[in-house]
Amino acid sequence: MEPTNYYHIFLCFFFCYAFSVLPVSIVFLTEAKRVGFSVELIHHDSPKSPFYNPKLTPYEKVFNAIRRSFSGVNQFNQNVAQADIINNRVSYLMNISVGSPPFPILAIADTGSDLIWTQCRPCTQCFSQKDALFDPRKSSTFRKLSCFSRQCKALERSSCSNDQTCLYSVSYGDTSFSNGDLAMDTVTLGSTSGPPVPLTKTVIGCGHKNAGTFNDKTSGIVGLGGSEVSLVTQLGDSIGGKFSYCLTPFSFSLSKNNTSSKLNFGTNGVVSGSSVVSTPLISKELNTFYYLTLEAISVGAKKIRFVDSSSSKGNIIIDSGTTLTFFPKLFNSKLIPALSDAIDAKAVKDPNGLLDLCYNFRTDFQVRIPDITVHFTGADVKLSPLNTFIRVTQEIVCFTFKGSGGAHSIYGNFAQTNFLVGYDRQKKTLSFKPTDCTKA
Known part of the structure; x- marks a missing residue:
């Protein structure tokens, strides 16, 4: 439903509760x-x-x-x-x-x-x-x-x-x-x-x-x-x-x-291994949502510092119910040119008029997408093209990060695809582990 959505899945989750645990058998x-x-x-x-x-x-x-x-x-x-x-x-x-x-x-x-x-x-x-x-x-x-x-x-x-x-x-x-x-x-x-x-x-x-x-x-x-x-x-x-x-x-x-x-609970919900990176979950007064701190995004070797209206801890909500990732327009106005410069192809318009950066992706032409890394506090999450581009027509692919005039940045589910995303209330951390979720 709508965050008033979401989660566009399931999924932001638990940390901070002022009352004792409610009874279960x-x-x-x-x-x-x-x-x-x-x-x-x-x-x-x-x-x-x-x-x-x-x-x-x-x-x-x-x-x-x-x-x-x-x-x-x-x-x-x-x-x-x-x-x-x-x-x-x-x-x-x-x-x-x-x-x-x-x-x-x-x-x-x-x-x-x-x-x-x-x-x-x-x-x-x-x-x-x-x-x-x-x-x-x-x-x-x-x-x-x-x-x-x-x-x-x-x-x-x-x-x-x-x-x-x-x-x-x-x-x-x-x-x-x-x-x-x-x-x-x-x-x-x-x-x-x-x-x-x-x-x-x-x-x-x-x-x-x-x-x-x-x-x-x-x-x-x-x-x-x-x-x-x-x-x-x-x-x-x-x-x-x-x-x-x-x-x-x-x-x-x-x-x-x-x-x-x-969706995994208890011992099934443990995220461990050498490839795991973790970042703090930030508590806020509105404890429905799960807040992280985004510091920067790298496009290849170029690192773009994240600045939003708050410029503080807990500046982005992670949500499994929102499809796209939304950033302030000011930040996206720096991210899009950096990505465009790194891709040796001519950008085209989104035929649906919704997304900020698109390319013609024919079978005889492969757009080479640079490495994109999301830098949360203490956790560098390297994304694959599967996380950052989506095919919107037979020939056109578009970037899944979008500039927004809203007050809140949201890390959506395209960016979380093929990661085991773990929430630990006791440690107040959120972890990412690259995973083939079709086999998990």
């Missing part, structure tokens, strides 16, 4: 610490997704992904104090279940917001969805939370019902919203590395009034941000503060080879 805690688990991230345009449209060409899908990215960054910059993702920006989906017995839900994996919520019966105002709505009265483990509970007070916006139970309210930058009961129930995650993982006493939102730009193919949101009620924070010590994801290349996500991106 003791059996699960022991198991998660011992083995960890992984879940599948379903790309918006993959054959596994309900959004898949076989009639669209690969280039039309690229255009749609880029367009969603622009929608997302606009909402990051317009409404950063709110939860920030709605359907136009969805990049990744997750299959989860809620309640006892488990009720299956296809939810948007949202690194730009926190609360896990789904539409619930009875619904006074619900957006249309093809699947059945969750009925909390049929779940033996569903319990409403008191408006005096720690979890209720942790919400940015909450109120008391007549029976003194907690009512939540979340809104998004495109005017979409969800209102309902804050509750606890069992959330079950489908694991790619073993049996389904039940998380008991997980805080969720049971939405009875929801509207906006939601699509009928999904039922709710799994918030993966950094505040107290997100899925990642609620897992807490059960995952040892560790989480990672590996995003497959865009073209691979569209293929029918049944390989998806992965």
Whole structure:
């Protein structure tokens, strides 16, 4: 959804929480610490997704992904104090279940917001969805939370019902919203590395009034941000503060080879090895997002110092839900000429009018792309052409870094493709490891 997106995936995540870990079953805690688990991230345009449209060409899908990215960054910059993702920006989906017995839900994996919520019966105002709505009265483990509970007070916006139970309210930058009961129930995650993982006493939102730009193919949101009620924070010590994801290349996500991106928790989320580089996660008042410090970008041997409006620590958000990487126009006005000078070819215009630098890339002409390295504090991340250029037509490729007039820089998912990206809450670090995510 939109950062108000995102995450264009899943994925910015956990560090800094002011309250004690929310309760999860003791059996699960022991198991998660011992083995960890992984879940599948379903790309918006993959054959596994309900959004898949076989009639669209690969280039039309690229255009749609880029367009969603622009929608997302606009909402990051317009409404950063709110939860920030709605359907136009969805990049990744997750299959989860809620309640006892488990009720299956296809939810948007949202690194730009926190609360896990789904539409619930009875619904006074619900957006249309093809699947059945969750009925909390049929779940033996569903319990409403008191408006005096720690979890209720942790919400940015909450109120008391007549029976003194907690009512939540979340809104998004495109005017979409969800209102309902804050509750606890069992959330079950489908694991790619073993049996389904039940998380008991997980805080969720049971939405009875929801509207906006939601699509009928999904039922709710799994918030993966950094505040107290997100899925990642609620897992807490059960995952040892560790989480990672590996995003497959865009073209691979569209293929029918049944390989998806992965989201890893606990011991499965450890990122280690000689090729790993790490940078500090920076805590800010708005702890939904995950902030890094970008110092410079090198194009070949030329190093361009990063300067934005803040010029301070935590000057860029990492987000798996935003497709492109967005920088201030002032910085991009230095980066684009440096890249253009290093490429021995004539630039052409983006036929869609969206991207800043494009080249004609015919089968008999290979554009030689120089090495591009992103210099975070303590971590030099060398990107491949797969991270920095995308084919927008049969003949034209374009640079995936874009100048923006917004207040926030965003490190998007094209730049994270084929890296194992690991978040460590305990150490407050984020790590990058070059990885073939199609085989991870």
